[in-house]
Amino acid sequence: MYELFFQKFNEKIALTAEEEAFIKQYLTPKKLRRKQYFLQEGDVCKSICLVEKGALRAYVLDETGDEHITAFALEGWTLGDLYSFIKAEPATWNIDALEDCELVLISKQAHDELMQTMPKYETYIRMLMTDAYMALQRRTTYMISLPLEERYLAFTQMYPTLFQRVPQHMIASFMGLSAETLSRVRSRISNRK
Amino acid sequence: MSTKQTIAIIGATGNMGSAIAKSLSKTNNRLLLFARHFDKVQALVEEIKKGNASAEAEAVECPTNASWEADIIILALPYADEKEIAAKIKDVANQKILISISNPLNETYSALVTAADTSAGEQLQQLLPNSKVVKAFNTVFAADFANTIIDGKQVDTLIAGNDTQALETVSELARSIDLNPLVAGELPWSRTLENMALLLIQFTMKYNYNWVAGWKVLHN
Numbered sequence: 001m002y003e004l005f006f007q008k009f010n011e012k013i014a015l016t017a018e019e020e021a022f023i024k025q026y027l028t029p030k031k032l033r034r035k036q037y038f039l040q041e042g043d044v045c046k047s048i049c050l051v052e053k054g055a056l057r058a059y060v061l062d063e064t065g066d067e068h069i070t071a072f073a074l075e076g077w078t079l080g081d082l083y084s085f086i087k088a089e090p091a092t093w094n095i096d097a098l099e100d101c102e103l104v105l106i107s108k109q110a111h112d113e114l115m116q117t118m119p120k121y122e123t124y125i126r127m128l129m130t131d132a133y134m135a136l137q138r139r140t141t142y143m144i145s146l147p148l149e150e151r152y153l154a155f156t157q158m159y160p161t162l163f164q165r166v167p168q169h170m171i172a173s174f175m176g177l178s179a180e181t182l183s184r185v186r187s188r189i190s191n192r193k
Numbered sequence: 194m195s196t197k198q199t200i201a202i203i204g205a206t207g208n209m210g211s212a213i214a215k216s217l218s219k220t221n222n223r224l225l226l227f228a229r230h231f232d233k234v235q236a237l238v239e240e241i242k243k244g245n246a247s248a249e250a251e252a253v254e255c256p257t258n259a260s261w262e263a264d265i266i267i268l269a270l271p272y273a274d275e276k277e278i279a280a281k282i283k284d285v286a287n288q289k290i291l292i293s294i295s296n297p298l299n300e301t302y303s304a305l306v307t308a309a310d311t312s313a314g315e316q317l318q319q320l321l322p323n324s325k326v327v328k329a330f331n332t333v334f335a336a337d338f339a340n341t342i343i344d345g346k347q348v349d350t351l352i353a354g355n356d357t358q359a360l361e362t363v364s365e366l367a368r369s370i371d372l373n374p375l376v377a378g379e380l381p382w383s384r385t386l387e388n389m390a391l392l393l394i395q396f397t398m399k400y401n402y403n404w405v406a407g408w409k410v411l412h413n
Contacts, residue, residue: 001284025323028288031262040196107288109358 001029004052004076005104012127013120023121026110030103032056038095038103039081045091047105048080049073054101055165058093059173069173072098072162078128085111098166143176148185149192151175197249201225201263203256203270203278206233208335209294210269215241216338216370218248225259226252261285265292265362266324272297272306272313279320286324290359293317293383294330296390302398305391307384314353314383327354327363328383332390333372334397336405341371348407349373351389353382375410 005027006020015023028047032038038056039045049056051073058071058079070093073079084091085108106114114121135158142154155175156163163171172182200217204210205226214226218241228234234252241250253259260266260282268275272295293314297307307313314328329352337348350372354360364374377386389408397406 024287026288029261029285030264031258033262036199037196043196105288110288 001052001102002027002104005050008050008076008078009124013123015120019118019120022118023114026106026114028105028107028110030105032097032101032103034097034100036097038079038097039084039091039093041092041094042090044088045081045084045093047107048078048082048085048111049103049105050078051075052102052104054103055098056095056101056103057098057166057170058095060092061094067173068176069170072159072166072170072174074161074165078132098170148177148181149189152182152185152189195221197221197223198264199223199225199262200265200267201227201253201256201259202267203227203259203282204274205269206230206237207269207271209330210267211237212335212338213267213269213294213330213370214250215244217366218245218250220366220369222249222369224248224250225262226250227254227256227259257281257285260289263289265290265366267292267294268317269294271295275313275317276320279317283321283324286321289324290356290362291317291321291324291326292330292363293326293328296331296387296394298391298394302391302394305387307387309384312381312383312387314380314387318355318380325354325356325359326380327352327356327359328380328386329353329363329367329374330372332386332393332408334393334404334406337407338370338372340405343405343407343409346409347371347373349375349409351375351377351382351386351408353377353380353386355379 002024009015053075056073056079057069059067059069061067071079081091081093142151146154168182169179172179200222202210202214205214206228214224217224226234226237231254238250238252241248256278266286266289270278275295295313297305297313299306314326318326330350332351333348341348350367352360352363352374360376367374393406397404
């Protein structure tokens with residue numbers, strides 16, 4: 001139920017069996033079926049989650065009701081509307097399940113308590129946030145500075161498993177492109193070879 | 194917009210379980226219903242959907258799986274059966290809200306079988322130390338869920354628990370089925386709440402209330 005959670009944790013900072021048992025007390029195991037919501041816009045994001053099994057996506061809706069995908073989470077990734085989670089303000093993101101999921105949730109309350117009582121948890125969160133910030137920096141840079149073909153190649157290198165797992169129209173949305181544009185970009189790249 | 198919650202009801206075909214299930218099926222929640230006899234649960238789901246085709250209710254065959262999927266778990270079981278189920282759902286109920294509705298009555302409904310210094314609610318919390326046990330709905334009769342206004346007054350449901358957020362969530366749930374939540378305090382208040390259920394049962398039998406009766410705190 002918590003295998004990947006602790007695997008990912010231990011990759012950042014090693015835990016003893018006692019420490020794992022201590023953290024386990026604070027975790028919420030939760031199953032989510034395909035198309036069910038983990039979070040809907042307007043609600044406060046009360047938990048962040050790690051995906052043990054399955055896949056999640058986060059998206060925002062624009063004025064015309066079109067979806068724009070802001071994030072994905074595959075096995076071992078952590079996801080939540082961070083702004084809403086930290087500030088306890090209504091979420092702007094929707095998060096739903098692309099496949100049947102097994103999740104490990106950390107509620108804000110559990111997070112706050114662990115941050116105060118367990119230095120290793122604080123270290124883990126700091127490293128997790130640093131990684132997320134670096135990924136965000138790269139993604140933003142690619143988005144605003146690279147020509148489309150290079151942007152596509154950079155994204156495939158950055159998220160190789162994602163590109164095999166989710167449909168192309170979602171990848172297009174995630175890259176800020178229409179499905180048609182992405183398709184043209186892909187054919188231009190294959191013609192190059 | 195509000196994220197739909199998944200509520201597992203364990204013991205869904207009993208008097209209380211089915212009354213709560215029918216009430217909650219009219220709210221914006223998903224219900225996973227479990228009871229020992231699967232055919233009875235299926236019949237209950239059918240009955241719910243006949244009354245409300247858009248209700249999200251599903252019969253499930255495993256209490257552990259239902260609780261794993263759930264955000265909130267309602268144990269609608271007799272006090273004597275709680276221990277066995279608690280062991281089955283302990284791991285998957287970690288950090289979750291667990292509503293205890295039971296009253297530890299003796300066979301003749303004349304007394305509680307628990308000692309004075311404890312309660313069914315507190316015992317459940319000991320069995321599931323990492324869950325957020327909330328005592329609720331135990332002072333409400335099964336028939337009240339379909340008659341939340343009695344003699345012109347809305348029935349109160351008295352609530353006790355140690356986790357503030359869990360108390361808020363359960364109060365909200367009570368309001369969604371037209372009951373008036375009154376938070377008594379921390380979980381040891383379960384002792385009083387369970388005794389109040391016993392007293393209400395005593396009154397009901399003595400004065401022939403026909404099992405439609407409830408507590409109401411009158412105030413200005």
